[in-house]
Amino acid sequence: DVKVTQSSRYLVKRTGEKVFLECVQDMDHENMFWYRQDPGLGLRLIYFSYDVKMKEKGDIPEGYSVSREKKERFSLILESASTNQTSMYLCASNDRVKDTQYFGPGTRLTVL
Amino acid sequence: AQRVTQPEKLLSVFKGAPVELKCNYSYSGSPELFWYVQYSRQRLQLLLRHISRESIKGFTADLNKGETSFHLKKPFAQEEDSAMYYCALRANTDKLIFGTGTRLQVFP
Numbered sequence: 276d277v278k279v280t281q282s283s284r285y286l287v288k289r290t291g292e293k294v295f296l297e298c299v300q301d302m303d304h305e306n307m308f309w310y311r312q313d314p315g316l317g318l319r320l321i322y323f324s325y326d327v328k329m330k331e332k333g334d335i336p337e338g339y340s341v342s343r344e345k346k347e348r349f350s351l352i353l354e355s356a357s358t359n360q361t362s363m364y365l366c367a368s369n370d371r372v373k374d375t376q377y378f379g380p381g382t383r384l385t386v387l
Numbered sequence: 388a389q390r391v392t393q394p395e396k397l398l399s400v401f402k403g404a405p406v407e408l409k410c411n412y413s414y415s416g417s418p419e420l421f422w423y424v425q426y427s428r429q430r431l432q433l434l435l436r437h438i439s440r441e442s443i444k445g446f447t448a449d450l451n452k453g454e455t456s457f458h459l460k461k462p463f464a465q466e467e468d469s470a471m472y473y474c475a476l477r478a479n480t481d482k483l484i485f486g487t488g489t490r491l492q493v494f495p
Contacts, residue, residue: 279430306481315396317473317487318431325481333482365431369481374419374438376483378431 278302279379281366287385294353296382298366306369307349308376309333309341311362318365324349356386389414391476393486400464401494408459408489410448410474419477420450420457423485426470434459434472444468464493 282297300307308323310333320333324343338360342350349368353360366379390413400406412418422434435443437450437457448459457474471490475483 308482310485315487317393318485320482320484323482367431371481374436374477375433376423380430 279366279368279377281364281379281382283382284380285383285385287387288353288356289387290357292353292356292386294356294384294386296351296353296364296366296384298349298351298379299347300349300368300377301347302368302370302377303346304368304370304377305346306371307343308367308369309339309349309351310365310367311335312365312381313362321351356384358386360384361386389476389478389484391474391484391486393472393474393489395489396487397490397492399492399494402466403463406459406461406464406468406491406493408472408474408491410457410459410486412455412457412474412476414455414476414478416478418450420448421475421477421483422446422448422457422459423473423475424470425473431473464491466493466495469493 322341420437474486
């Protein structure tokens with residue numbers, strides 16, 4: 276069974292703090308993704324990575340950066356958290372053979 | 388531009404009624420379409436993909452290229468179908484473009 280885990284289910288941070296969201300997958304998938312999920316807006320792609328040290332901007336990369344030093348781990352970084360980054364963050368990895376994205380449980384981030 | 392439109396934010400039906408969740412897409416090439424579902428307190432997961440032409444949990448979806456639609460249908464809704472449903476489009480990359488989602492509520 277594919278496992279995608281995220282480091283925290285709930286996180287509360289203050290404006291201006293640096294925030295790290297970690298995602299780990301155990302299926303040796305090359306592609307990994309970070310989305311944010313907001314009511315009425317659906318899932319929006321922040322960044323994705325198609326290999327170690329490779330990354331590409333998604334639709335809403337402003338205010339975020341990512342790191343992929345190892346194949347199994349994809350980190351999302353909020354350099355200076357702002358209140359408009361309060362959201363649910365979902366990580367996913369992609370099985371190309373099954374043509375399926377597997378999602379983590381999500382991290383609900385609140386920025387005060 | 389590549390886009391997925393789900394016009395309904397909320398769809399409410401009674402148990403046993405037919406269900407149709409609408410999805411329209413905008414893409415000039417040959418798209419791959421998917422439906423993902425998120426049940427309460429569970430993670431988002433794949434429900435079905437158009438290329439498989441399969442029925443999952445009684446749901447089917449047919450790709451209509453003329454109408455650029457991929458509506459999700461089920462003849463008789465069950466309470467356990469209550470969930471958030473997302474339609475997604477994959478163009479010629481591994482990225483998915485998601486719609487804004489439709490919440491299905493099935494009342495007893």
